[in-house]
Amino acid sequence: MDIYLPIAEMSVNALLIILMGGAVGFLSGMFGVGGGFLTTPLLIFYGIPPAVAVASSATQITGSSVSGALAYWERGQVDLRMGGVLVAGGLVGAGVGQIVFSVLQDLGQIDVVISLIYVLFLSVIGGLMLRDALAALKAARAGQAPPARRSRHLPWVAALPWKMRFPGSGLYISPLAPLLLGAAVGILTVIMGIGGGFIMVPAMVYILGMRAQAVVGTSLFQIIFVTAATTMLHATASKSVDIVLALLLLLGGVTGAQLGVRAAQKLSPDRLRLGLAIVVLAVAGVLLIGLTLTPAEPFALFEGA
């Protein structure tokens, strides 16, 4: 079934887009990530203009994060104070990201930069996850307890001034650290069309030293607001949000997520992490090949002024 997308200005196979959303939703339900880091590259592979892919993917993430965040909210696993600080940082970052995005678009380098940042982040995060997962699996096989995770924040975080209490996260730290973290992820949200959960969650654990129970819920809480702001920025500045595309992705995404959650309950967390690490590294690998292989088309066209 073909559908003409009003903003992307192209005809796509609706079923394929829904399936794409479903597959990403399945993975996100299984691994507890937003899946934006998969949606954007997949849409670009399909031929959607990068700007539209990034913007519409952000809209889709808003929707897919809501259901998760609501579930965590009911269990009291959202630290509102921490979330608020992260959102504040995220909004600043989104504004900065929008400026960077426009500059890169003018320079005609947006597609290259999006791919490069993806390769960089996905390889680093994927590599770290792979190392952790393999170590945990090895320890489990040897019959030992998994290595204890460090629960203290990094020394430079402790050194920042104006400390305040975050009871939900079990922290007494300066709000500057989460503010900066939120801003950094906000920039990436605008440029890459991701929620940033796969960066935010490890950062909250390893850099801030947050209590594990509050991490995912608070991250999802923050993602809702920052991706919503990102949608607004893209809608008003670059006018590249395709609402039809976002809704098609959501349709598949929410269904896939349910199946993913069920599948996840049959697997051990370490195996899940190993699986996610492999998926993340595979995406990075494909993108890297795309960047380094001699392109079939030696020229790229950029319309308009």
Add this chain to the structure above:
Amino acid sequence: MARIALALGLWLALVGAAPIRLITQLSQARIEINTTFRGSEMLVFGAIQYPQGTVPDAPPDIAVVVRGPSAPVTVRQKARIAGIWVNATGVRFESVPGFYAVAATRPITQIADERTTAIYEIGIRNLQLSPASGADDGISRTFETGLIAARQKAGLFTERSDGVQITRGVLYAARIALPAAVPVGDYTAEIHLVRKGRVLASTSAPFVIDKSGFERWVYVMAQENSLAYGLAAVMAALAAGALAALVTRRRW
């Protein structure tokens, strides 16, 4: 006697000079892009009106040129920097039609010489794309080739040497395929009648390609009420997510 001869001569001259005329009709004056748009086809047809209605033994050549709205395009050549392919040097072309299709009775090079086809911009190679001044001629040629190749691959520049059918030397018809990726805007179909390398008659007919119904509404909203559009997108996403959460809770 001399008078009669003069009158006859004058009459002959007038008849001889009486122009061949083209009558043209398009199958649609407006093509609407709706949700199910997968490309379309425009039928350009009409008749050749010969002076005195005498149809010659060998019919003339017809070239149909369909052209979409022009826009500036920057073409960038990909270059390898530190192993990564980036978009390097670019040449800006000021007026590149978003769509350009030629259909003719024979290959264009056989219909008329290069000068004539260049004047009437018949044939992809004869498009005047106006590269930005300052660019080296040879370089802009290379970039132009790249631009044309990309547009041809997308089905937006086409050339068919057997695209026009002439029936009984009088009726002509050309089917122009419009792919799903056609840009919206004002189009023209130009029809040229060529004989012995000379363009004897030309006519043109305009048509419009525009988004309609829901597609148009969404597009106009996104352009003109971008704030409301963004809010609507966020609300729709939130509603979809909340709905999914509701359904899930009922199940478990």
